Amino acid sequence: MPLPERLKFGIFLGPFHRVGENPTLAIQRDLELIEWLDHLGFDEAWIGEHHSAGWEIISSPEVFIAAAAERTRNIKLGTGVVSLPYHHPLMVANRIVQLDHMTKGRILFGVGPGALPGDAYMMGIPHETQRERMDESLTTIIRLFTETDPITYKSDWFELNEGLIHLRPYTKPYMPISVASVQSPAGVTLAGKHGTSVLTITVPRDPSSGPSDLMTLWDIAEESASKHGNKMNRDDWRLVLPVHIAETREEAFADARIGAGQYLREYTEGTNGRKAAFDGPLDKVIDHMADNGSWIIGTPDDCIQGIRKLEERSGGFGAFLVQTIDWAPREKMLKSYELLARYVMPQFQGSVISTTASNQWAAERQEALVSGRTRAIDRAKQVYAERTS
Secondary structure (H helix, E strand, O other), rough: OOOOEEEEEEEEEEOOOOOOOOHHHHHHHHHHHHHHHHHHHOEEEEEEEOOOOOOOOOOOHHOOOHHHHOOOOOOHHHHHHEEEHHOHHHHHHHHHHHHHHOOOOOOOEEEEEEOOOHHHOOOOOOOOHHHHHHHHHHHHHHHHHHHHOOOOEEOOOOEEEEEEEOOOOOOOOOOOEEEOOOOOOOOHHHHHOOEEEEEOOOOOEEEEEEEHHHHHHHHHHHHHHOOOOOOOOOHHOEEEEEEOOOHHHHHHHHHHHHHHHHHHHHHHHHHOOOOOOOOHHHHHHHHHHHHOOOOOEEEEHHHHHHHHHHHHHHOOEEEEEEOOOOOHHHHHHHHHHHHHHHHHHHHHHOOHHHHHHHHHHHHHHHHHHHHHHHHHHHHHHHHHHHHHH
């Protein structure tokens, strides 16, 4: 299935800030990045929730979004994601609906079971219950969004006694909901069950098998949706991939070479214990990850080609999100997003079709048009000479 006529673009902001950096400044820089993306015309930004491990330092995406909303005008802001097992469903529903009103419909509601094992451990949540609790919570939240009668429900981890939300969603019937999907089929299965969209973080499965099997994940989502009387829409499917681009490939790789290696070795593998994706030197990590399609590093043309490859791997999707990693100098990162907006986004949004066609039309008629202009100038000179003689 081809990409939609207008592919959406955005970011997935964990965020990823290396331990040792000033966290206060890092959060301010994250807010400034959202402002820059709004200026450049990006469609959406998703902000994560994490409570341990020291790198992804935003613990409340809702608080961050409230601040970002006041600094922006058009960009949609999503929770990427709220870890539902960590919260009472009534509290989540009320916070998201409040943001929906405060932003007048610019909210996207992303949900997940919780990604970092340290978070669940510190809260005493058994890891094996997280996905079931997420399902139970999302079921309850959607009921709170849509039902007007009080809801009473007793679970083994939360209780709702005649529960009602005191604001109805600003967006009707409620804001877009997206379920996070990383490695297991649980996320896409749940999305199909509830008829929501899918937000897929495309990570390598292991060193030998390459990137995630996207087509299989989508098949599972559609199968689950069919079982529950729902229909999945590829135009609502968001794929997330780390990206850094510059005016030359050499510059792009040089910009992020050390930072990319530190991110993978120190955080993904060293802190979170994910199986090593590459056992070579740190300064060669970026080459390996770009070569196997896990990251897009290079020029705008390389990024265009990378998105086309992602289209082939997935069968089609509706939004491309850059996984934002603080792995290059600030000005280089901002420039990467500017290049993406100037040269990559137009190729997938139809915004250069007319300018290209107009340019081609003029070039093909160059001889005739120039000849006509020359005749007009000659005629004007002749008229002037006749009038002044």
